[in-house]
Amino acid sequence: MPANPLLSLPYESALVELGDDYFDPVAAAKFPRCHLRFRNDRLLQQLGLEASQVTDEDFIQAFGRFEGCAPFLALRYHGYQFGEYNPFLGDGRGFLYGQLRNPAGVLYDLGTKGSGTTPYSRGGDGRLTLKGGVREVLAAEALHALGVRTSRCLSLVETGEALWRGDEPSPTRSAVMVRWSHTHIRFGTFERLDYLGRPDLMRQLLDHAISTYYPHLKDQPAAERDAQFFAELVARVASLVAQWMSAGFCHAVLNTDNMSIVGESFDYGPYAFIPEYDPKFTAAYFDYSGRYSYGNQPAVCRWNLQMLAKVLSSIVDRADLEAGLAPFESHYQTAYRQRMLQKLGFELLPLELAELLLQQTIELLSEVRVGYHEFFAGLAQQFSPDWRSHPQTILQATLEHSDPAAVALLKQWRQTYQRGLSQLPADAMAAVGQRLRQHNPSPVLLRPLIEAVWEPITTADDWQPFYDLIERIQPS
Ligand SMILES: Nc1ncnc2c1ncn2[C@@H]1O[C@H](COP(=O)(O)OP(=O)(O)OP(=O)(O)O)[C@@H](O)[C@H]1O
Numbered sequence: 001m002p003a004n005p006l007l008s009l010p011y012e013s014a015l016v017e018l019g020d021d022y023f024d025p026v027a028a029a030k031f032p033r034c035h036l037r038f039r040n041d042r043l044l045q046q047l048g049l050e051a052s053q054v055t056d057e058d059f060i061q062a063f064g065r066f067e068g069c070a071p072f073l074a075l076r077y078h079g080y081q082f083g084e085y086n087p088f089l090g091d092g093r094g095f096l097y098g099q100l101r102n103p104a105g106v107l108y109d110l111g112t113k114g115s116g117t118t119p120y121s122r123g124g125d126g127r128l129t130l131k132g133g134v135r136e137v138l139a140a141e142a143l144h145a146l147g148v149r150t151s152r153c154l155s156l157v158e159t160g161e162a163l164w165r166g167d168e169p170s171p172t173r174s175a176v177m178v179r180w181s182h183t184h185i186r187f188g189t190f191e192r193l194d195y196l197g198r199p200d201l202m203r204q205l206l207d208h209a210i211s212t213y214y215p216h217l218k219d220q221p222a223a224e225r226d227a228q229f230f231a232e233l234v235a236r237v238a239s240l241v242a243q244w245m246s247a248g249f250c251h252a253v254l255n256t257d258n259m260s261i262v263g264e265s266f267d268y269g270p271y272a273f274i275p276e277y278d279p280k281f282t283a284a285y286f287d288y289s290g291r292y293s294y295g296n297q298p299a300v301c302r303w304n305l306q307m308l309a310k311v312l313s314s315i316v317d318r319a320d321l322e323a324g325l326a327p328f329e330s331h332y333q334t335a336y337r338q339r340m341l342q343k344l345g346f347e348l349l350p351l352e353l354a355e356l357l358l359q360q361t362i363e364l365l366s367e368v369r370v371g372y373h374e375f376f377a378g379l380a381q382q383f384s385p386d387w388r389s390h391p392q393t394i395l396q397a398t399l400e401h402s403d404p405a406a407v408a409l410l411k412q413w414r415q416t417y418q419r420g421l422s423q424l425p426a427d428a429m430a431a432v433g434q435r436l437r438q439h440n441p442s443p444v445l446l447r448p449l450i451e452a453v454w455e456p457i458t459t460a461d462d463w464q465p466f467y468d469l470i471e472r473i474q475p476s
C-alpha cells in the first residue's frame, strides 16, 4: 500500500523546541466509527499536495484514527471570558496535531477540535458535535471567500458517538475536525504566563512569536522589535475587525482565548451573519449583556488588546505598548471605510465624499427594511452604467415599497452615490460593476441557509446540499 501522504509531510515541532512549559502531550480518543464528511482539497495545495494523491482513507487514518504522528500537544492557555478571567482553560477538546511549512516557507499549524479529553477538559466530553463541525467548515469557507483573514478546516470526520448538548436536539452526532491556521498561540497563552509570574517564559514565547510570525522584525534592536510587534498586531486586529464588520459577521465569542497573536479569525461557534444592519445584534443565546454584539466587536477587540498589553508590560516598555494601541481606532476606521467603499463598488473616493457616503449608507441601512446583504446584492445585481447620469434609477427595485421617511433617505443617498460615480470616468463603470460583484459574493451564509443544509443531513443523511453550498460559496 502506498504511504499516506498526509503522514509523510515534513512536520516540524517549532513549539516543542520551546520546552514543555507550554503544553501537555496527549493522545487522541478512539472513535467507534470514522466517516469522512469533508476534505478541503483546496487547502491540500498549501501543503504541497495534489488532491488526487490523497485518498479518503488517508484522511481517515491521519485525521480520524490519528495513526502516525504523535505525541499531540494540548496547549496551555487562560483567557478573559465575557470579561471574567478564567485560569482553568487550555485545549480541552483539541490539540496541536503538527506544524508544517508550505512551499513558500510559511509555518502553519494543524490543530484539532473534538479529538478527546485532555487535562483541560474540566469535566467536558472533549467532543465536537457534527453540526458544530459543519457550521465551522461553512463559516471559515464563507469568510475566506469574503477576503477575511481566517483559519480553515482541512477535514471533518464523523465519529459515531452520541453527544448531549443543551443547545442542540440531543442525542446529537459527533465529529472531529482538523483546522489549518497560521498559529494557535492566543492572547490567553501570554495571559497564563503572567498569571503564573513567569516573565522568562513570556520572553521566550514572545521571541518565538516574533521570529516565526513577524520575521521581518527579527533583526531590529530588542526594544523596537517588541514595540513594533505589538503595533503591528494592533493594526492586524483592527483590520480583521473591519473585515468582519463589513462582511456583516458577528463572531459571538470574542474571549481573549479566541484571539490569535497573528490577528487571524478562528473558533466559529455560535457566530452569525447579520440579517439586518443592527449594532445590537447578538449571535450567542448566552450573551445576555450583548458584550459580543455585532456593533461592539471593535471595542471588545480593543479591550482584548489592552488586556494583552497589560500582561506584556512585564517584559515590554509600557509607553511603547500604549503608543502601539493608540492608533487602533484610526486603523479600524480606515480599514472599515476601505472595505465598505469596495462593497459599494469604489476603490478610492475623496475622503470627505467617502465618509459622507459611508455615513449615509449606514443611516439608510438602519432605517429601511432591507437586509444588510440584500442591499449590497441588489446593488451588485441592479448596477447599470446609466446610474452615473440618472441617479433616480439607482436601486429602484430594492427600495420601491419603502415608507416616505426611507424614500427621503434613499433620495439623499442616491445623490451621494451618484456623486461618487461621477468622480470616475464613464469608461470606469464596468470596473464598478465588477467590484460590486467581487465584494458582494452570494450566497450569504445566513442562518436559515445553514439550517437548510443541516436539515437533510440530520433527517436523511443527505450531504449533497452541504457540498453544493460550499461549491457556491467558494467556486473553484
Ligand atoms: N466539550 C468540551 N469538552 C471539553 N472542553 C471543552 C468542550 N467545549 C469547550 N471546551 C473548552 O472550553 C474552553 C472554551 O471553549 P471554546 O468553545 O472557546 O473553544 P473551542 O471551541 O473548544 O476551541 P477553539 O478555541 O480551538 O476553537 C476551551 O478551553 C475548550 O477547550
Ligand SMILES: [Mg+2]
Residues within 6 Å of the ligand: 257, 258, 267
Ligand atoms: Mg475557543
